[in-house]
Amino acid sequence: MQAAGAHGQQTATMIDRDLKRCLGQMMKGVQVVGASHEGVTRAYTSHWVCQVSFEEPVLLASVSPKHDTHPLIVGSGRLAVSILAGDQIDPGQYFSYPGHKFRYVATEMITEVDGWPVVPDAIAWLGCEVEDRITGRYDHDLFFVRVVASGEGRLGEPPLLYSSRHGWRVAGVAARSPGDSVRDRLTARVAAEFGPAEDAAGGQERGGEAD
Numbered sequence: 001m002q003a004a005g006a007h008g009q010q011t012a013t014m015i016d017r018d019l020k021r022c023l024g025q026m027m028k029g030v031q032v033v034g035a036s037h038e039g040v041t042r043a044y045t046s047h048w049v050c051q052v053s054f055e056e057p058v059l060l061a062s063v064s065p066k067h068d069t070h071p072l073i074v075g076s077g078r079l080a081v082s083i084l085a086g087d088q089i090d091p092g093q094y095f096s097y098p099g100h101k102f103r104y105v106a107t108e109m110i111t112e113v114d115g116w117p118v119v120p121d122a123i124a125w126l127g128c129e130v131e132d133r134i135t136g137r138y139d140h141d142l143f144f145v146r147v148v149a150s151g152e153g154r155l156g157e158p159p160l161l162y163s164s165r166h167g168w169r170v171a172g173v174a175a176r177s178p179g180d181s182v183r184d185r186l187t188a189r190v191a192a193e194f195g196p197a198e199d200a201a202g203g204q205e206r207g208g209e210a211d
Contacts, residue, residue, distance in 0.1 A: 024165035032082040032095050033061060034110060034117035035072035041117045042069040043110055045096035047162050048140070049081055057147035059128060062140040070141070073130065079145060081126040082119035085157035086170030091119050092160055093168075113151055123159055125151045 015023065034043035048062035061079065063070050073079045084092050091109045111120050118125040127149030134142040158172030 021165065024163055027161050027163040027166060027169065029171075030084045030092050030160040030162050030168075032084060032091060032110075032119045032122075033063070033069065034080045034082070034119075035069050035076055035078060036112075036115075036117050037072040037075040040072060041110065041112075042067075042072055043095050043117060043119075044069050045092050045094075052144070058131070059126070059145050059147065061128075061143045061145060063143055064140050065135075073143065077130045078116075079128050079130070079143070080116040080118050081128065082122040083124050083126075084119065084160040085121070085123050085154055086160050086172065087157070088119065088122065088160055089168050092162070114149060116149060118151070122153045123155060123157055124153050 028047040030045060030047050031049045032043050033046050033049065034041065044067050046061070046063075050060055052058055052060045059081065061081070063073060069079075094106055094109050109119065110117055112118070113125065114127070116125065116127040126147045128145035129148050130143055130145050132144040158170050161169040161171050163169075
């Protein structure tokens with residue numbers, strides 16, 4: 001459904017209830033995005049950060065201009081992304097609350113590493129510099145950022161996940177048995193019917209695909 005502006009122009013697309021239920025099924029990893037500028041540090045919980053380039057370390061972060069972290073990202077040209085582990089629902093929930101309510105408490109929820117504001121004991125953190133942004137088109141601004149620093153944490157831990165329909169979840173259950181993939185089964189079928197042949201892909205990875 002689209003809302004009309006003062007002169008009858010279509011200015012916004014509203015998400016109706018049925019579509020919202022569908023979108024709410026999208027389960028995504030949880031991150032805390034933090035920024036510091038002129039002695040002020042703020043952070044917020046997000047599951048709208050993603051990698052957008054296969055060959056370059058470029059991420060996309062969707063940030064509300066209403067959040068108090070937004071002007072710090074704009075002012076500093078930097079942000080840090082902490083990837084939360086499944087047992088870090090406390091910082092995940094803490095940074096999802098309105099920033100003005102908890103601005104001066106629970107300082108243990110965030111620390112500074114090499115100048116980057118990050119969540120302690122996260123799976124990993126990524127320090128990023130803003131390269132480009134899209135503003136004014138949506139209710140969130142889109143920041144394209146390049147990873148220029150990183151730190152490994154508890155890499156073996158399953159990540160924390162979230163969706164508006166299913167709430168907080170923990171990843172970690174394998175979706176297939178080791179050594180079993182649809183590619184292997186299809187290759188076996190082709191070999192049985194036409195004889196063995198080399199993989200046309202040459203065994204190389206392809207961007208955006210997951211075995």
